[in-house]
């Protein structure tokens with residue numbers, strides 16, 4: 001533990017200084033393959049990548065190019081074959097399974113394409129889940145989640161079950177759930193893929209407004225080119241490798 | 254997290270009910286079959302449990318169970334009385350007799366009824382082994398000392414008096430039995446005068462039980478030369494019946510058992526030499542397997558269907574330990590409900606059948622056994638579920 005903390009402060013000093021925020025995520029030489037023999041697929045072929053705080057980073061590319069795999073490894077829910085992932089100075093690829101689980105609980109918020117809300121819980125209860133995982137009592141957690149849902153325009157739906165909500169509403173609950181414990185990293189996989197165009201734009205607007213903070217990094221994976229312009233930085237992947245990084249913010253300025 | 258586990262569990266009513274029903278079924282089947290089994294086993298030794306007061310049974314050493322009567326010489330009684338630690342010892346006759354009932358005179362020329370009965374001859378002076386006073390429905394025990402007096406078990410009386418208006422019994426209750434007092438029949442050409450109707454615990458045999466005194470039993474069972482079937486004895490206060498039983502064996506060469514030993518000996522005999530335990534064991538086992546299959550399968554399916562939810566919780570940082578805790582809590586809840594409802598239903602079944610021919614006895618030991626079985630089912634099915642969840646890659650949440 002002492003060694004890790006020492007690494008953290010050292011890394012932090014080295015990582016600072018880039019344009020805008022600090023380096024939040026640093027990925028080096030990331031490799032991941034699935035299957036073996038004939039079925040072997042190289043999903044990630046030595047990825048080097050960085051993400052700054054205060055930015056919305058977008059990973060785009062054709063289906064099957066490895067976006068989800070990269071996001072999963074970064075978020076610490078999938079082990080890589082080689083390479084390192086460093087998040088806020090913590091080399092998560094070196095953590096044990098249980099330490100990584102605790103790291104996720106404390107620092108990472110998730111938004112899934114399929115929402116993945118628990119069908120038996122109300123909107124407010126669903127949004128409260130990360131707080132409950134962090135050890136909060138039910139009432140306090142639900143109260144906090146309700147306040148957040150209210151600010152996302154979901155105040156009238158706190159007691160609704162997921163099957164009583166529209167896709168856009170479910171994704172709002174998912175956003176509340178991803179932010180309720182104020183994580184430093186937010187990962188979103190295809191957050192608009194299951195939504196119609198207009199709802200998708202609304203959800204992206206909400207994400208930009210609510211999620212992007214100076215001390216937080218937001219990574220959105222998408223192949224929906226109608227929302228590309230929401231990204232501060234666009235990382236284009238193909239066949240398990242990064243082919244282009246576009247700084248859209250500077251371009252816009 | 255506990256409340257989330259509970260909400261997940263009861264959230265889907267149909268599945269929740271399915272799991273609970275499966276476990277209920279298993280618990281019901283195990284308790285019910287077990288109770289019938291215990292009831293039957295108790296019947297095998299009803300004549301041991303019916304006899305209170307004495308705590309020792311002395312018999313021919315080769316006797317294996319209660320109905321395995323091997324008469325002893327009368328002198329055995331005096332030898333037992335002479336053993337140190339024996340407070341008193343009295344004879345008991347247990348055998349068969351043939352009752353010949355002349356039909357009710359009022360009914361005219363009916364054919365004579367001949368029925369095999371179980372004859373119990375009680376010590377003339379003490380009547381040790383007689384039915385408990387609150388099990389005497391008509392007449393009185395005192396009258397058993399009248400000449401030719403017998404007392405008859407109510408449950409098979411209908412076989413002896415089929416022409417009686419038995420439909421009146423439910424309405425009249427025990428008053429119905431008054432009419433049999435002072436009636437007569439014959440056993441071995443000797444007159445038998447009914448002075449009482451009582452309740453004897455049912456045995457396997459369908460024969461009526463007839464109580465009389467030991468000395469009179471000699472007349473009724475004339476075909477036998479020796480009629481001392483058992484010696485009922487009481488140990489001196491402060492002595493262990495088991496120790497006295499051993500002393501009787503060594504000093505007299507007879508077999509001596511405490512009531513409890515004799516009871517288990519009889520049950521063991523039936524377990525070993527009849528198909529009863531195997532048949533019931535198989536049914537109870539089938540109940541267990543069917544219950545396991547239904548409950549386990551439903552519970553496992555429930556977890557599998559919730560796999561993505563568990564994966565989402567894992568991704569969001571719930572540790573394996575807490576997710577296992579959630580599954581175990583869910584298993585405990587359904588197990589508890591299934592056990593409670595199942596045992597409750599079995600008890601209802603027992604109450605509903607209390608006054609019928611059905612042997613149904615639920616010893617308290619059966620309840621922990623059933624509980625253990627249900628716990629086992631729950632553990633087995635949740636283990637399957639748990640190992641699926643433990644192997645679960647949280648990355649599937651992005652699929």
Ligand SMILES: Nc1ncnc2c1ncn2[C@@H]1O[C@H](COP(=O)(O)OP(=O)(O)O)[C@@H](O)[C@H]1O
Pocket residue numbers: 034035041042043061062063064065066067068069070
């Ligand atoms: N669990 C898996 N098992 C086998 N192959 C996988 C698995 N996950 C992803 N892949 C393969 O890895 C490649 C990258 O997948 P993915 O990261 O999901 O792409 P994207 O998200 O860009 O559509 C694809 O060829 C996919 O078939």
Ligand SMILES: [Mg+2]
Pocket residue numbers: 067068
């Ligand atoms: Mg994908």
